[in-house]
Amino acid sequence: MSDIKNVEYGLEKIFEGAQDFLPLLGTDYVEFIVGNAKQAAHFYKTAFGFQSHAYKGLETGCKEFASYVLKQDKIRIVLTTPLTEDSWMNKHIAKHGDGVKVVALWVDDAKKSWEETTKRGAKSYMEPIVEKDEHGEVVRAGIYTYGETVHMFVERKNYTGVFLPGYEKWESDYNPEPVGLKFIDHMVGNVGWNEMNTWVKFYEDVMGFVNFLSFDDKQITTEYSALMSKVMSNGNGRIKFPINEPAEGKKKSQIEEYIDFYNGPGVQHIAVATNDIIDTVAKMRARGIEFLSTPPEEYYKAVPGRLQEHNHELGEDIEKLKSLGIMIDADEEGYLLQIFTKPIEDRPTLFFEIIQRMGARGFGAGNFKALFESIEREQEKRGTL
Numbered sequence: 001m002s003d004i005k006n007v008e009y010g011l012e013k014i015f016e017g018a019q020d021f022l023p024l025l026g027t028d029y030v031e032f033i034v035g036n037a038k039q040a041a042h043f044y045k046t047a048f049g050f051q052s053h054a055y056k057g058l059e060t061g062c063k064e065f066a067s068y069v070l071k072q073d074k075i076r077i078v079l080t081t082p083l084t085e086d087s088w089m090n091k092h093i094a095k096h097g098d099g100v101k102v103v104a105l106w107v108d109d110a111k112k113s114w115e116e117t118t119k120r121g122a123k124s125y126m127e128p129i130v131e132k133d134e135h136g137e138v139v140r141a142g143i144y145t146y147g148e149t150v151h152m153f154v155e156r157k158n159y160t161g162v163f164l165p166g167y168e169k170w171e172s173d174y175n176p177e178p179v180g181l182k183f184i185d186h187m188v189g190n191v192g193w194n195e196m197n198t199w200v201k202f203y204e205d206v207m208g209f210v211n212f213l214s215f216d217d218k219q220i221t222t223e224y225s226a227l228m229s230k231v232m233s234n235g236n237g238r239i240k241f242p243i244n245e246p247a248e249g250k251k252k253s254q255i256e257e258y259i260d261f262y263n264g265p266g267v268q269h270i271a272v273a274t275n276d277i278i279d280t281v282a283k284m285r286a287r288g289i290e291f292l293s294t295p296p297e298e299y300y301k302a303v304p305g306r307l308q309e310h311n312h313e314l315g316e317d318i319e320k321l322k323s324l325g326i327m328i329d330a331d332e333e334g335y336l337l338q339i340f341t342k343p344i345e346d347r348p349t350l351f352f353e354i355i356q357r358m359g360a361r362g363f364g365a366g367n368f369k370a371l372f373e374s375i376e377r378e379q380e381k382r383g384t385l
């Protein structure tokens, strides 16, 4: 493995075991199917600082659904809701609640990406289609991954429009300030019992990814519950998909709780990067985002021992981190700061992570115990532990 490439997409790294039949340039967009996209868009603007970007719906001539595209730095999310009784999306919402349907990947050649992956065993979601308007053309094609989740390949090199053909620029009079979210660091999928390795193999064989970190149920455990996780990355390290499965414990794993409420595998959390986590989290808290409860005093007492030579870099910020409930972990390469929101819908399914990497490429393994104990306190309240 070679050295750090650049920090534009976090800490890039070239994984030599990865296959190059599917070059990915980055995450293109993440699409959620929701019950009320207009209200969801207001929430993501207000609480997360996303900016109005593009829109498709009745006013643009689309009678089947309404889609709001929001942007913050490199992150693009799409909130889509059905407008008709016979839409497939109604069933999706009834089954899963609001959730992530599409994790779209930016590619140079969407048709080739679809051909290479379906040839290797991917189930097709959408054959390559070319969409055009006065700004050029976009080619898209899709394959299924775990559950009903989809990877869409998006080729936009011949397009200059705002998002995709059919979308118009969304001008709004309501524009809350961004909170400093920069790009998607990783997106985690929850799968069922004994399914993790199936999906690890899918990302290896079908997508050419490598498994570069693994955590077993001895590492991710508390007194009551456990899970297992393997982190998959594409060749340039820009796309990282950890896959979790539940493990046996005295009480119910948070992964099992997710699977129960989502009715199957799906996206568990989206980790977004910031360059100033203290500022970002302070703003999000002020705007009404609820985070998991602050780790106990003993947790922060143990931080200097874990940080070692990085202690002086944090300086007096440690008190601010503590007051905001931000967690700190270190590995051989540096340290990272992270915090997790509570689920952002009524079902205990999708949540967000805010992460600031200071050299560390890991996922906060040193925080797992404190984090899961905090999640268990929430499960307890929900009666699902």
Ligand code: FE2
Residues within 6 Å of the ligand: 186, 188, 269, 271, 353, 363
């Ligand atoms: Fe994460």
